Amino acid sequence: MKKNDLNDVPVKFGSDALIFCDWIDTTNFVSIGGRGVAKSTVIIARRSERCVRLMPGAPITIVANTYSNLVDNIMPAVQNGWKLCNLIEGVHYIKGKRPPEEWRRRCSVIVDDYRHVYSFWNGSVIFLGSLDNPSLLAGKSVAHLFFDEAKYASDSRAARVMPILRGDAITYGRCHLYGGVTITTDMPDVTEGEYDWFFRYASEMDPDRIIKIIQAAGELNRLRIKQTRINREAVPDMRKIARLEKKIAYYEEGLLKLRKGQTFFMNISSFVNIDILTVDYAKRLYNGALELHEFLKSVLGMRPGVRRDARFYVLFADKHKYLDGTMSGEAAFSSAELRYLDPSRPIDGGMDFGNMLSFVIGQNDGRRYRVHKNFYEIPPGWFRELADQFLSFFAPHQCKELHLFYDRAGNNFQAQGEDYATKIKEAIEKDANGRRTGWNVILRSRKQAIIKQNAEFDFMHELMRGENKSLPVLLVDALNCPEMISSIEGAKAEVRYRGSVKIVAKVKKTEKLEARKLPRLSTNFSDAFKYLMMRREWLNAVRPSGSVAPGAAEMAEQWMADRYR
Numbered sequence: 001m002k003k004n005d006l007n008d009v010p011v012k013f014g015s016d017a018l019i020f021c022d023w024i025d026t027t028n029f030v031s032i033g034g035r036g037v038a039k040s041t042v043i044i045a046r047r048s049e050r051c052v053r054l055m056p057g058a059p060i061t062i063v064a065n066t067y068s069n070l071v072d073n074i075m076p077a078v079q080n081g082w083k084l085c086n087l088i089e090g091v092h093y094i095k096g097k098r099p100p101e102e103w104r105r106r107c108s109v110i111v112d113d114y115r116h117v118y119s120f121w122n123g124s125v126i127f128l129g130s131l132d133n134p135s136l137l138a139g140k141s142v143a144h145l146f147f148d149e150a151k152y153a154s155d156s157r158a159a160r161v162m163p164i165l166r167g168d169a170i171t172y173g174r175c176h177l178y179g180g181v182t183i184t185t186d187m188p189d190v191t192e193g194e195y196d197w198f199f200r201y202a203s204e205m206d207p208d209r210i211i212k213i214i215q216a217a218g219e220l221n222r223l224r225i226k227q228t229r230i231n232r233e234a235v236p237d238m239r240k241i242a243r244l245e246k247k248i249a250y251y252e253e254g255l256l257k258l259r260k261g262q263t264f265f266m267n268i269s270s271f272v273n274i275d276i277l278t279v280d281y282a283k284r285l286y287n288g289a290l291e292l293h294e295f296l297k298s299v300l301g302m303r304p305g306v307r308r309d310a311r312f313y314v315l316f317a318d319k320h321k322y323l324d325g326t327m328s329g330e331a332a333f334s335s336a337e338l339r340y341l342d343p344s345r346p347i348d349g350g351m352d353f354g355n356m357l358s359f360v361i362g363q364n365d366g367r368r369y370r371v372h373k374n375f376y377e378i379p380p381g382w383f384r385e386l387a388d389q390f391l392s393f394f395a396p397h398q399c400k401e402l403h404l405f406y407d408r409a410g411n412n413f414q415a416q417g418e419d420y421a422t423k424i425k426e427a428i429e430k431d432a433n434g435r436r437t438g439w440n441v442i443l444r445s446r447k448q449a450i451i452k453q454n455a456e457f458d459f460m461h462e463l464m465r466g467e468n469k470s471l472p473v474l475l476v477d478a479l480n481c482p483e484m485i486s487s488i489e490g491a492k493a494e495v496r497y498r499g500s501v502k503i504v505a506k507v508k509k510t511e512k513l514e515a516r517k518l519p520r521l522s523t524n525f526s527d528a529f530k531y532l533m534m535r536r537e538w539l540n541a542v543r544p545s546g547s548v549a550p551g552a553a554e555m556a557e558q559w560m561a562d563r564y565r
Contacts, residue, residue: 016272018042023217024210025050026262027180030201032187034270034299035285036277038081039184040074044146045081047182048126051144055172057108057123058143063161065152067130074148075128093120108168109141131157143167145181147198151188155197155514176260187267187297190513190521204263213258220251269301312457312493312506313526315464321485325372325477332480336396338372340365340477346401347372347394350532353410353420354511355379356518357386358528360484361394369472371532374484374525378515383420387427391437400439402428405531408448421445445531454503456530457493462542463533470541474533487525 017037021029029047033039044062051060062078064070079089087093098104099119104111106123116136118126129137131153145165150158165179172178183201188194227244230236270277286295296302323329326337335341341363352358359375373393377386394400410421425441463471478485492507510522518524 015042015276017268018046020264020266020268021046023221024213024259024264025176026210026213026259026264027176027178028182028201028204028263029180030183030198030263030265032185032198032267032301033272034186034268034301036270036281037268037273038077039186040077040148041081041084043184044074044148044182045078046085047177048078048144048146049082049085049087051177052120052122052124052126054175054177055124055143057106058167058172058178059107059109059125059127059141060144060146061127061129061137061140061142061164062146062148063129063131063137064147065130065149066132067128067136069149070128070130091121093118095119108171129161131161134160137161137164140164141166141168143172143175143178147181147183148185150183150185150198151194151196153197154195158195158197174256176256187301187303189297190517201263202265205265206262209258209262210264213255213262216251216255216258220248220255223248223251267301270299310492311489312491312504313460313464313488314493315461316488317464319466320464320474321476321478323478325479330479331482332373333393334396335373335394338477338480340370341372341397343396343398346399346403347397348532349402349404350528350530351404351406351410351424352524352527352531353407354524354527356515356522356524357382358484358487358524359386359390360481360525360528360532361390362532364472365475367473368475369533371474371476371481371484371529373477374481374528376483376519376525378518383423383427384432387424388432390428391431391439400437402439402441403444404441405535406443406445406448407527407531408445408450411446411448444535451530451534453505454498456506456534457504459534459539459542460530463538468541471538483519484525484529486520487523488529490521491523491526 015038017031017033017039020031021043025047029043031037031039031043033043048060048062051058062070062074064074075095082089082093089095095118096115098114103119103121103123107119107125108123109125111117111119111125116128118128120126127137127140127142129140142164144167145161147153147158147161153161162181165181167178169178183198185198188196190196223244227241227248230240230244270282274282282299285299290298325339326332327339328337332338335343341347342365345363348362350360350362355378357377360371361373361375362369362371375386375389375393377383377389404421404425406421406424410424411419421443425443428439428441429437431437462468463474466473476485490510493504494507495502496505497503506523506526508523511518511524513521
C-alpha cells in the first residue's frame with residue numbers, strides 16, 4: 001500500500017521489488033535481481049500465493065537447478081513469504097504428506113505421491129521439480145510455472161520443462177496468471193558457463209502497456225485507501241461505499257484484462273531493498289567481501305564481461321575507445337556519417353572466416369589508427385549478404401579501394417578458385433546482378449603465415465600499451481564497433497605449455513555458441529581485429545615470439561602473476 005497522510009489508515013512498507021510484483025503482476029514475470037532483493041520471499045511467495053488463491057484446485061510447479069537447493073534454500077524462504085501473506089503451515093497448507101480428504105476432493109488433478117508436493121486448503125497443489133531430477137515433473141500438467149535459479153538451466157533443459165505448462169484452460173483460463181511463468185535468478189555470466197535464455201522475454205514486454213498497468217494499479221490503491229477510511233468512520237456513508245465498490249470492481253476487471261497475456265521483465269539491483277539491507281551491507285560487499293567483477297554482477301545487476309585480469313587483451317581499455325565517431329552521437333547508417341573517416345583515401349579490412357563471418361574496417365589517421373566499423377553475417381547469411389552490407393554502408397566513400405587482411409585459411413583451394421578470399425573479393429567488386437561496383441579489393445594475406453596465439457598476445461600487449469613509437473595509437477569507434485569491442489573484452493586467456501615453454505593463449509570455446517550469440521560473445525571478431533592489425537610492417541616493430549622465443553615464458557609468468565595476485 002502506498003504512503004498516505006491519513007492517520008487512520010495503516011501504511012505498509014514495500015520495497016520496489018514488492019511494488020512491481022503486486023502492482024504489475026502480468027502473466028509472465030521475469031526478474032533478474034541482485035543479492036538480497038528477496039526473490040523467493042517476495043516474488044515467488046507472493047505470486048504463488050495469488051496463483052493458489054485465484055485458481056483454487058489448480059496444479060502449480062516450482063522448479064530449481066537442484067532439488068537440494070530447492071528444498072533447503074528456496075522453499076524455506078518461500079514459506080517465510082507465505083507467512084507474511086497470512087498462510088500458516090498446518091492450517092492453510094501442508095508439505096510432503098497426504099492432505100485431508102476434503103482438500104483432496106477440491107484438487108483438479110489426481111496426486112498419488114505427495115512426497116514432493118505442497119497441498120493447500122482449497123485443493124491447489126505445488127509440485128516441486130528440479131533439473132537434476134527431471135522425473136519429478138514427468139507427465140505433469142500445471143497452470144503456472146515458477147523457475148528459480150534459471151541461469152543454471154541450459155536452453156535445451158529449459159525447453160524440456162516448459163511443455164508441462166498447459167493446465168486446464170476451461171477452468172482457469174480467465175485468471176491472468178494462467179499459463180504464465182515466473183522466472184527469477186541473478187545476473188548470469190555466460191563466460192562462466194551460465195545461461196541467459198530468459199533474456200528473450202525482454203523483447204516480449206510492451207512498455208506502454210506496463211505503464212497503463214501501473215497507473216491503473218495506483219488508482220486502485222488510492223480507491224482502496226479511501227474505502228478503508230470511509231469504513232472506519234463512526235457512521236459510514238453507504239452510498240459512498242457503494243460507489244467506491246463499483247469503481248474498485250471496475251479497476252479490478254480492467255487490471256485483469258491489462259495484465260492477461262502480458263510479460264514484464266526487470267533487472268533490479270540490491271539497492272531496491274537497501275532500506276532493509278542497509279548501506280553498510282553494500283559497503284561491506286564493495287570494500288572486500290566481493291571482487292569488483294562479482295560486485296557489479298551480483299549486487300548491481302550489470303551484465304558481466306570477463307574480469308580484466310583474466311582477459312587475453314588485458315590492456316584494452318577506455319582510452320582505446322571513442323564515442324564521438326558520428327555527429328548524431330548514434331550508430332551510423334552510412335560512411336558519410338563517420339566523423340574521422342577520410343573518404344578520399346583507401347580503407348583496410350580485417351576478416352575472419354569461421355562459423356560467423358566477421359569483418360572490421362579501419363583506416364590510418366596520421367599517428368593514430370582508427371577502427372571505424374564492424375559487419376557480420378551468421379548462418380544462413382554468407383558472402384553475398386556481408387558484401388551487400390559493406391557496399392550499402394560505404395556507397396558514399398569516394399576512394400573505392402579496400403586492402404583486405406584475413407585468416408590464412410581464406411587461401412585454401414586458391415588453385416581451384418574456390419578460396420574464401422576470392423569469394424569475398426568478387427562479392428564486393430560485383431553486385432548480386434554481376435555488375436561491377438567500382439570497388440577494388442587488394443588481398444594482402446596471400447602468403448600469410450600462421451599467427452600463433454603467443455605472438456598475438458605479445459603484439460597486442462605492445463600495441464595497446466601505446467609506448468612503441470613504431471606502432472600507431474589504437475582507437476576504436478565504440479558506437480559503430482560494439483560487437484568487436486564486446487568480443488575483445490570478452491576474450492579470456494589461459495596459460496598453456498608449448499613443449500616446456502609457457503605461453504598465454506586465447507580461449508576459443510565461445511566460437512561454439514549458438515549462432516545468434518556469436519557476434520558479441522565469441523572470439524571471432526577479435527580474430528578479425530587481429531588480422532587487421534598484425535600486418536607485416538607493424539609485426540616488424542615488435543620482437544616476434546615464436547614457440548621458443550625469449551620473452552614468451554616471461555610474458556606468461558607476468559600474466560599469471562597479475563591473474564592470481
